[in-house]
Amino acid sequence: MTAEPAEPAGAPPGWSYNPSSWPQRLPLIGVALVGLGIAGYLALYQWGVFGSVFEPFFGDGSRRILHSSVSRLLPIPDAALGALGYVLDAVSGAVGGERRWRTLPWVVIVFGVAVGPLGAVSILLVILQPVAFHAWCTLCLASAVISVLMIGPAMDELLASLQYLARVRREGGSTWRAFRGGG
Amino acid sequence: MAAHAVVVALGLWLMASPAVLGLTGAARVAALVAGPLIAALGVIALSEVTRGVRWANVVLGAALALAGILVAQPWPGHVSAVAAGLLTAALSLARGRVTGRYGGGWRAVVGGEEAPPREAGG
Numbered sequence: 258m259t260a261e262p263a264e265p266a267g268a269p270p271g272w273s274y275n276p277s278s279w280p281q282r283l284p285l286i287g288v289a290l291v292g293l294g295i296a297g298y299l300a301l302y303q304w305g306v307f308g309s310v311f312e313p314f315f316g317d318g319s320r321r322i323l324h325s326s327v328s329r330l331l332p333i334p335d336a337a338l339g340a341l342g343y344v345l346d347a348v349s350g351a352v353g354g355e356r357r358w359r360t361l362p363w364v365v366i367v368f369g370v371a372v373g374p375l376g377a378v379s380i381l382l383v384i385l386q387p388v389a390f391h392a393w394c395t396l397c398l399a400s401a402v403i404s405v406l407m408i409g410p411a412m413d414e415l416l417a418s419l420q421y422l423a424r425v426r427r428e429g430g431s432t433w434r435a436f437r438g439g440g
Numbered sequence: 441m442a443a444h445a446v447v448v449a450l451g452l453w454l455m456a457s458p459a460v461l462g463l464t465g466a467a468r469v470a471a472l473v474a475g476p477l478i479a480a481l482g483v484i485a486l487s488e489v490t491r492g493v494r495w496a497n498v499v500l501g502a503a504l505a506l507a508g509i510l511v512a513q514p515w516p517g518h519v520s521a522v523a524a525g526l527l528t529a530a531l532s533l534a535r536g537r538v539t540g541r542y543g544g545g546w547r548a549v550v551g552g553e554e555a556p557p558r559e560a561g562g
Binding site: 264269270271272273274376380383384387388401405406408409410412413416417419420422423424 | 455458469472473476477479480483484485486487488489490539540541542543544545546548549550551
């Protein structure tokens with residue numbers, strides 16, 4: 258390595274901070290829980306638990322979106338799937354200690370995979386709302402914003418774990434064992 | 441960083457522009473597809489580790505500007521799409537400040553040998 262300043266305790270080699278530290282992870286867990294609240298509320302509406310849905314801006318937009326054909330493509334309402342995604346985000350964000358980028362790479366990778374595609378699906382749904390149904394849904398947009406906000410801040414930890422696995426591979430170690438947290 | 445925040449605002453404007461400018465047909469769809477993509481990628485590019493997604497916005501912005509020229513629409517629509525597209529592409533060319541160090545970034549993952557001491561994003 259070149260003469261670079263030493264990384265702080267717990268940080269991956271060559272990093273200026275530890276992406277698995279609680280100050281890095283807690284905000285993401287908190288945001289995921291807010292997303293869970295929103296998506297859970299929308300899912301309950303789609304299941305008919307609530308007779309009406311909060312919609313301050315777009316008239317009957319939320320009602321049309323949440324009862325659209327796309328929302329019923331799967332056996333469960335799309336908001337319920339979103340809620341499950343946020344649960345996975347929060348749980349995989351919370352499991353493991355402050356060195357989990359190295360001790361539990363598979364959890365970090367599950368976390369990254371949960372955050373990334375959930376955000377991508379959210380963007381797709383935001384495009385579909387007005388294009389396919391000529392309507393907007395305030396809380397759906399709020400959930401999409403949350404999903405997208407999580408992506409960038411979550412990817413640093415994924416990068417640290419992937420770098421660790423690449424390092425193990427280069428040094429001739431078992432990537433599989435390291436992936437499961439045996440490194 | 442500031443550049444990508446402006447890009448986010450441009451994406452949000454594109455999402456609102458069909459209603460504000462009365463766009464219909466292909467012009468409306470172009471704005472409603474490009475808008476959320478540009479805004480979302482702009483948000484992701486705000487993070488240093490994922491700064492590299494700005495290159496997708498360079499392409500998207502250029503494509504939107506081209507569509508703004510080719511797709512028939514009232515002149516405010518042409519102006520909006522071309523201006524927002526060119527601005528998005530130009531601003532997304534800016535890498536911006538990267539203050540953190542990331543152990544060689546994504547190159548350290550895909551590179552077969554010891555990664556060069558280059559930082560994340562790009």
